[in-house]
Amino acid sequence: MSRGRNRGPKPHNKGQQEALLNLPVSKNEDVEVDIIGLTHEGEGVGRVDGYTLFIGGALPGERVRAKVLKVKKQYGYAKLTELVTASSDRIAPPCEIYKQCGGCQLQHWSYEAQLDWKRQHVVDNLERIGKLQVGEAEGITVHSTLGMTDPWGYRNKAQVPMGMSEEGGLIGGFYARNSHRIIDMDACLIQHDQNDEIVRHVKAIGRDLGVAAYNEETGEGLLRHVVVRVGFRTGELMVVLVTNGSKLPRVDAWVEAIRAQVPGVESICQNINTKRTNVIFGDVTKTLWGRDVIYDYIGDVKFAISARSFYQVNPVQTEVLYGKTLEYAGLTGSETVIDAYCGIGTISLFLAQHAQRVYGVEIVPEAIEDARANAALNGIVNAEFAVGAAEDVMPQWLEQGVSPDVVVVDPPRKGCDERLLETLLTMQPERIVYVSCNPATLARDLRVLEDGGYRVKEVQPVDMFPHTVHVESVTLLQRQ
Template identity: 70%
Template structure:
């Protein structure tokens, strides 16, 4: 399978990408499109199925683009995701991985170039020959990639629904975009969403139809309701509803609010976000509270967070605690360290680290996120945490000039990876440890290579399955300075 979860097969040496096909299967396909060295095909029949093939439980799985791996057993998903990480480290980062297959191109190099993977081993990487962190043999200095940390219950894990609204056959619909398009598939239930989110979305659509609210049309730019966004606190049960509208006026606003209050008592906040731009970006710049509170609250571990309409907050709180727990473990905090959290967002990782560190400094370029982070620090009585607005690569050198030296730097960048100047800054500051949290194995591998070339050594990478049944995989990587002797 390639990184998009498509099966990679061959006919007389010609490579075809086949959505829905699994490694080891024999399938009948219809070729849809060809290029010089590869093509795309549609799966017609599974002649010899994989032992990992399962029946997708979702009724609209073949139409919706939200999940890509429901036809693969959960154990198979976890193994494939680990192998995906190994492939990226070897091929992109040119980094040695303990117990991994060779990165040599397979069958003429076509599959290697497009990301096809060897069968993933079930066991952990090579056994340890000493007691060093991660257990990588001292003679190899190879990176240990741990088995993917999955969920006991890999369904109903999302705490946020962002549902596009449109018109189909003259009626208002809301659901998900069909795979590879902007055609909206109406949806009543989503098996990876919290059940409460399903209920709220269904009721809001019903109320909108009843009140004659118009749906937004992407092509014409006409119509009012663009998206319904629902957030739920897993621990608190509190819910927020955000109506994203193409204009500031909401017809029958009072009736909307009273109907929502009456039918969905768990909702403690109803907000409107105004987005009049012809864009596929969900939120506009203006948000107002229609009724109730400006925020809802939830917890990650023992840390309490205030979540506003536009706050970025991890969508899988169960696995977020696993991810952050591994981050704290890799940081090896004793309570005496100074930690810098680059790309700190609303302070989620910063405050998790602050439970175990002497000082924490967080930096984030989004002003509203830093305002939320300061509120969250105050909410938890954490006065040894400092947050600053700006680009990490600008702010961290300023801190260094103020004699702020970091023992540990934690980075959790967007999919594009770390800014090159931030990597240069890390190499100049020389913290003992770098903990890299990543949502993209390709840019993780690229950045690890740069840090390794600059004097760091990657000890261990831990994949964490934050998004079961999709191709996405989070990782936490531990790096130490090569001169530490660890």
């Protein structure tokens, strides 16, 4: 005999499910809705009788008609079909393939409105997730977002996936929204002009040489990505061909054609990636011609950039971001500083010019090799670097007598490891400077640090990626 409870008959279709849930909308229904906000992915947020609909392309302050595509218990998705009342901040996106490409999300919004929303996005996360008080007499100061004078052509690195057209020719561009279908393009408005020009040349060379692009579904084909890096200050150029195999047929013809068509190229590399993955780079990089690296500057610090180096893609705003980091660190020349998640030492070397001693830690061994090389390149002797997880290395430093006055953390999107936060509270530096690329995990971590005896003083959002939903910020915390 069955011991399970009788749950009654199951609904046979979506319509019956929606009726049982008593939802105010149903799939394929046309609705008219006011847009009250924007998600972290750039979708408009509307409500129908309290039920939330996410509507791509809609902007706050607009009234739109939309067709419901999908419903869930708490929320649903709808497609924008008509603007009833448009936002005064809505503009015509300048990119011809903006609606197809997934690279930008906010080109149809004025830049001033983007900056205002990015600040508010930080504020909302601090209040909702971090339960932190913003503004007013005793609250946290969240400054206006620091934007760009010219928010176009800011990217110093292009990573372009390759594919084949229906006619069998080599194409390259970016993925369509929410897919891996390649949109062929010759120009991207947020890329440096030289990046676009070089990619055009490389695609043409590949066509002339009869090169087949890699096919994700079959695992066959040779050319996976073309990666181009440009030094904004030096003008030096690097071209990387990411291939599905170690053998590059007609390699001399590739090198000769790239050198002839790309003035200023200093490095031509091949990266080998034979894995069935959407990760761009493989583990092996060969230099086909020229140097292994190109050089560029952040402020007056010179950096060697290899094919796989992590290096901020917006060098103009990187100086703004690091300048604010330096300001919040409040260095006088006598401090000991720890830079957690130090990467190739970009922040560490920036700070070392103003501190007595800087310790950088990073879990990626190749990044630490780059950091040490970059310190030597600039004659900086008061910075040292260790490989490992920050939450493991920092307690060892503490046992060795390293007592930091300032700790800078610049974690990935997932935020700080819980053990790292515990380590910070044990070390008790006078100031913590938190560089964040994700307002949600920033707010979560700030709550922990506030509960552990620190006070969040101010937050400065910085627009590193205009026309996208991404926002970076620098936060100053002081020990109470």
